[in-house]
Amino acid sequence: MAKRALITGITGQDGSYLAEHLLGLGYQVWGVLRHDSDPAASRIAHLVGDLSFTRAEFDDSASLLSAVERARPDEIYNLAGTSYVPTTWRHAELTTEVNGMGVLRMLEAIRVVCGLDESTAGGGIRFYQASSSEMFGKVTETPQHETTIFHPRSPYGVAKTYGHHITRNYRESFGMYAVSGIMFNHESPRRGSEFVTRKITLAAANIKLGHQDKLHLGNLDAQRDWGYAGDYVKAMHLMLQQPTPTDYVIGTGTLHSVRETARIAFETVGLDWRDHVVVDPDLIRPAEVETLCANPAKAHAELGWKPSLTFEELIQTMAEADLRRLSTG
Structure with a gap:
């Protein structure tokens, strides 16, 4: 059964x-x-x-x-x-x-x-x-x-x-x-648009298609294990x-910054992120967390689990999916 x-x-x-x-x-x-x-x-x-x-x-x-x-x-x-x-x-x-x-x-x-x-x-x-x-x-x-x-x-x-x-x-x-x-x-192409990775990939696609011009982000140096x-x-x-x-x-055990996320997403759609990203102090958290980075050794050893996508592949996949979705209406 x-x-x-x-x-x-x-x-x-x-x-x-x-x-x-x-x-x-x-x-x-x-x-x-x-x-x-x-x-x-x-x-x-x-x-x-x-x-x-x-x-x-x-x-x-x-x-x-x-x-x-x-x-x-x-x-x-x-x-x-x-x-x-x-x-x-x-x-x-x-x-x-x-x-x-x-x-x-x-x-x-x-x-x-x-x-x-x-x-x-x-x-x-x-x-x-x-x-x-x-x-x-x-x-x-x-x-x-x-x-x-x-x-x-x-x-x-x-x-x-x-x-x-x-x-x-x-x-x-x-x-x-x-x-x-x-x-x-x-993250994934199904991530909510309020989350920073998806906010970035959606904006890159929208800017590529001429639907917007600027992307406002908070702390570009913030790093996460994505x-x-x-x-x-x-x-x-x-x-x-x-x-x-x-x-x-x-987790993956590797760290990447918001800046790096923007660079990969915009490069994927053929743009330079520096031409479109604006730092907005109002988007910085009241109490920013420190460096969050996983040590997934136990999961590797006991579950046999490891991630299949690199960070760059993940962001590229998200940006490409958003560009396809927005291009087809």
């Missing part, structure tokens, strides 16, 4: 790639939708006929419990939540509610459905929590690994840190197979196939 997976945040970048990956492995895939969400108008429009759906809200424990009871999954991937860090400063309470307390509510739903308490030895549904490199924030060491100290510098990072710790707490308290993937930045989202969802799946639940850092 085919395994069942339940994905929260299925209409997002990661959710869409994960759904594709799991369908390719023969899974029955369920997606959790918010009550106002239309899957046919999202990144998973091409998959709708192959998926099953249930609706729930992350501030509503009863709806999450109902979703788990209805889908009866073997695996749950919790990818839902606010993910654009600057926005979380404007919506700090909502960010904490969804990215923090929402994780607790989902873990409680699993505990109830599986009948787990302090006297049980675990079993049942396996749970993946999408943790984030933003938990490291003001870093204490570089690169960062699974035991690096957390010092988050945004409401997003703080909420993700809570979600990470409560996931580990349920694993240790109830024997639940619950793991967190500490994901460093991962990888391809399609690779990272494969790591998520691998984490739930291991004999013992444990957490993993997922």
Whole structure:
């Protein structure tokens, strides 16, 4: 019998790639939708006929419990939540509610459905929590690994840190197979346009086509460990196939700057980024994180996972995809 997976945040970048990956492995895939969400108008429009759906809200424990009871999954991937860090400063309470307390509510739903308490030895549904490199924030060491100290510098990072710790707490308290993937930045042509990599590739395409002239960016020297989202969802799946639940850092282990991203994107469409990029101080974060760079050695050794695309290939792919999309209307 085919395994069942339940994905929260299925209409997002990661959710869409994960759904594709799991369908390719023969899974029955369920997606959790918010009550106002239309899957046919999202990144998973091409998959709708192959998926099953249930609706729930992350501030509503009863709806999450109902979703788990209805889908009866073997695996749950919790990818839902606010993910654009600057926005979380404007919506700090909502960010904490969804990215923090929402994780607790989902873990409680699993505990109830599986009948787990302090006297049980675990079993049942396996749970993946999408943790984030933003938990490291003001870093204490570089690169960062699974035991690096957390010092988050945004409401997003703080909420993700809570979600990470409560996931580990349920694993240790109830024997639940619950793991967190500490994901460093991962991008793709499906990335939201508010994120800097996609903002850059979209602007390069628009400028090439004469739809705009300038691109406003913040700190050009900011560096990130950027990888391809399609690779990272494969790591998520691998984490739930291991004999013992444990957490993993997922990243490339290499750093690249916003400036370098702009250079590659504009070169891909035949332009010089210096003719079009304007530095805007208003776009610089209130508390910029330090150097976030992964040490994915544990994932390499235990999961056999490694990224398939280089950074340059990733940005080129995104810029080319945006140019094609905008050229065809």
